[in-house]
Amino acid sequence: MTQPLRSDDDVAVDVAVSELRRIAGASTEDGRIAVLLFFRSPDFVVNGVATQHHPVPVYLEPELREQAEELVRAVRRELLEARRVAIVRPDFTPPPLVPSQHGPMRQDVTWAAQRMRFPGNMIREITALQTLARSDEYVMELAQASYSGAPGLVAITTLRLLFVGAEVRELPVAAVDRAEVVNPPAPGAPATLKVHAYPTVLEFIDWAPVDFARVATAVHLACEIQHVDGSIALARPASTDLFAEWQLLVERRRLGMVEDEPFHRQAVGIMLAMPG
Structure with a gap:
């Protein structure tokens, strides 16, 4: 100016x-x-x-x-x-696909595989994931699982939920609402990972909930990154703040603590501040 x-x-x-x-x-x-x-x-x-x-x-x-x-x-x-909204997150910069004696590999896939209980059971699927993962996503967690009776590997990235088996299925994280783990209801019964993508619920089965718990936590984080990071928070004061101000003003007026003129001025100000 x-x-x-x-x-x-x-x-x-x-x-x-x-x-x-x-x-x-x-x-x-x-x-x-x-x-x-x-x-x-x-x-x-x-x-x-x-x-x-x-x-x-x-x-x-x-x-x-x-x-x-x-x-x-x-x-x-x-x-x-x-x-x-800007929240401090771990560094989810997708790593490059680099050559190795075992074929092309990504560091995020390797790290996630090392956190699995029995990664040796899923060597073929983990190897496939090394090249299935896109250059714009970070692979967060993996778990051995069965889906619709077919064995495979469930993977959560910052952008997609993947099931790598005889076929590869995927669901964008943007469509996912939440994930939960249902522990085995009885000894010898399987654990279930439920992924809610309204109106669909995907169910993955395994004999132990340990890997599923990590995947569910990663799904929650991926959903937050998709739905919360970069979004616009409500302007303050919000409607709830203004309503609380109004209640306090009315109570002070009832107790004779506010005269007519300041009461009307404050009341008009609150109405002016209301959204819309």
Whole structure:
């Protein structure tokens, strides 16, 4: 901007974008531009007065319209990016397929195989997975299993659930809701890995739940990465926060702790802050 942001003719407003809930632009009756700042906290003070969710107008001259519109767009982008969910995860960078004396191999597949109880039972399937795994996915966990009566290897990657047997079946993680392990109901009975992909439930069978537990945990993590990472969280204050503020305001009014004028000002501010 070519001049300071101002809330009136005398006071400059110097605030961090993180203090804002949203920003909007409007025109005044005399042709000036008003950039409306909505703060996250009702207790944010401007000119010695708490905003109580009311917008603080920053007035600019008409010739600054383009700069004002660009400012509003830039702040909106920054506010949206600040709400993007970013969670620290293990490094799931897919490793390269490298030649070896046993054929092409990937380090993630090798590590996952080493965590299996009996990887020697699945040598053919593990070898096949080395080249089945795509260059854009990381192989998280493996387990020996039977599916629809056919033996094979169940694998969870950051993008797909695979069953490698006589045939290769796959399901995108984006379609998976959750996974659970059902322990053997009685001695000698098999354990079951249930993968829920509404309305379908895939059931994998093995004699021990140990490997299934690791796969189920990895399915949960893969689903989080797909559905949560990079998503946009609700803007604060959310509806629940505002409802709690309203309840507190009404209770304070009932107890005679808030006079009519501040009560109406706070009530209007809460309504202005409601989404939609």
